[in-house]
Amino acid sequence: MYSTVKIGSLSVVFLPLKDEVVKGIEARVAAWTFLPPENGEAMQILHYENGQKYEPHYDYFHDKANQELGGHRVATVLMYLSNVEKGGETVFPDSEAKEIQPKDDTWSDCAKKGYAVKPRKGDALLFFSLHPNATTDQNSLHGSCPVIEGEKWSATKWIHVRNFDKPVRVSKGGCVDENENCPQWAASGECQKNPLYMVGSKEASGYCRKSCNIC
Incomplete structure (x- = not known):
């Protein structure tokens, strides 16, 4: 509708x-x-x-x-x-x-x-x-x-x-990726281009911490 x-x-x-x-x-x-x-x-x-x-x-x-x-x-x-x-x-x-x-x-x-x-x-x-x-x-x-x-x-x-x-958002915590596309995004440089989503901030952890190698 x-x-x-x-x-x-x-x-x-x-x-x-x-x-x-x-x-x-x-x-x-x-x-x-x-x-x-x-x-x-x-x-x-x-x-x-x-x-x-x-x-x-x-x-x-x-x-x-x-x-x-x-x-x-x-x-x-x-x-x-x-x-x-x-x-x-x-x-x-x-x-x-x-x-x-x-x-x-x-x-x-x-x-x-x-x-x-x-x-x-x-x-x-x-x-x-x-x-x-x-x-x-x-x-x-x-x-x-x-x-x-x-x-x-x-x-x-x-x-x-x-x-x-x-x-x-309830974070999974630990050193994990929360999106199946994280490895692909990290390989294309998104950890640097889009750090708020990929890595996170003081207020909230990112969705691709494992692929961005920050933990």
Whole structure:
């Protein structure tokens, strides 16, 4: 069953995790991000009509209450489901790369204010809201520019530091791996790239301590 809500003037549909198509997408997202499916929220579909936008915001949380279920949102995957004739770009106003990105008149004025990505059907954008040391990344501020011509359809997948289905994680303890993919991830350098999940922090032990050779 699909759940539809309104966020401001936007129409948002939450997709059920048990849907076979959704499960296939979830698996591809997990392989791309090296973050397990159980760390993700339900995928949501957003529909932007002419003039609609999403103001710049952070995906990580500013309060402890929202972090109790899965911790911070560490990664976001935006999937573009339609082409937009003009506008509708995803913009990062504080990105350090905004000064070196060339832009012509095909970009909206909103997009010219930061580093931007045009929505193209079939493309996906991955960005992280936390640094490798688990601190929040202020440069991850992002928004959706107003649609000027056409309409925009997109899918959003938010992924957390921990399992999003369980408020409290019960660690197995000891020198063990808690995910069967840990050896593969460690071999590809994820112990250094994603230490919060792989190794852990003072607050919680990581899921791949054995493969990361820290115990």
